Amino acid sequence: MVILGIKRRFLLVFLFKLVFLFNGGAFLAFPQEIVTAEQYLKNVSDRYSLIKDYEALLSIRSGSAQMRGNVSHLAPSFLRIDFSDPAEQVIVFNGDLLTVYLPGYRAVLNQAITPNRRPAAGGASLASAQGLTMLRRNYIPTFVVGPAPVPLEEGSKEMVVKLRLTRRSISEGFRELILSVDRESQLIRRIEGRTIAEAQLRFDFTNVKINQGIPEQRFIYDSPASANLYNNFLFRDVE
Numbered sequence: 479m480v481i482l483g484i485k486r487r488f489l490l491v492f493l494f495k496l497v498f499l500f501n502g503g504a505f506l507a508f509p510q511e512i513v514t515a516e517q518y519l520k521n522v523s524d525r526y527s528l529i530k531d532y533e534a535l536l537s538i539r540s541g542s543a544q545m546r547g548n549v550s551h552l553a554p555s556f557l558r559i560d561f562s563d564p565a566e567q568v569i570v571f572n573g574d575l576l577t578v579y580l581p582g583y584r585a586v587l588n589q590a591i592t593p594n595r596r597p598a599a600g601g602a603s604l605a606s607a608q609g610l611t612m613l614r615r616n617y618i619p620t621f622v623v624g625p626a627p628v629p630l631e632e633g634s635k636e637m638v639v640k641l642r643l644t645r646r647s648i649s650e651g652f653r654e655l656i657l658s659v660d661r662e663s664q665l666i667r668r669i670e671g672r673t674i675a676e677a678q679l680r681f682d683f684t685n686v687k688i689n690q691g692i693p694e695q696r697f698i699y700d701s702p703a704s705a706n707l708y709n710n711f712l713f714r715d716v717e
Contacts, residue, residue: 522657522659524612524669525608525624534549534687535685538681540677546562549566553606557697558699567581568699570697577589579677579701579702592665604681619642621639622656638661638667638668656668656670658670668680668681671697678694
């Protein structure tokens with residue numbers, strides 16, 4: 479029964495390749511659960527729900543312009559970005575008040591934020607448990623390539639899982655988002671967004687440190703005495 483043996487080996491090889499492909503290139507023992515993009519996004523959201531605080535180096539690119547700084551987050555909604563480029567620029571959100579300091583204009587912009595408003599800190603505010611909950615509610619996730627890790631970009635040795643998020647309604651500020659998630663830590667490495675004005679934004683998070691015991695005092699900002707204050711710079715109908 480040589481022919482039968484050949485067919486049996488061919489079938490075993492075929493099944494092995496099939497399992498290999500469905501596991502995204504990583505062989506796992508049966509039974510195997512196929513993770514959907516929606517489930518993967520939930521897993522990332524669950525990961526962030528366990529994070530009390532984090533700090534990281536943040537790079538923001540918009541077209542040819544680039545900004546750099548240190549970002550701090552304290553759950554559930556505290557956020558601070560201290561920029562090194564442009565130097566001394568600061569964005570702080572303490573859960574109730576959004577403050578932006580623009581050193582080039584010696585201006586401090588303040589905006590009270592009610593629960594139905596989201597802070598205008600762009601993609602930085604999405605890398606949190608609250609931000610991911612919002613994404614799961616308002617965007618439809620799909621894998622860019624598949625569940626298998628891929629290089630962060632061409633030539634990169636960093637391996638990430640890429641999710642494409644498409645908005646469910648036209649009210650969302652981003653038409654589309656691409657999340658690049660580190661395959662081991664399940665932390666967001668990069669967020670790429672396309673706005674309703676077709677602007678391309680990219681947020682890179684590196685050197686992420688979680689649960690460092692960041693105090694609330696870090697999110698208290700004392701503006702320079704010489705700065706001009708401008709209140710309600712985003713909207714005036716505070717509810």
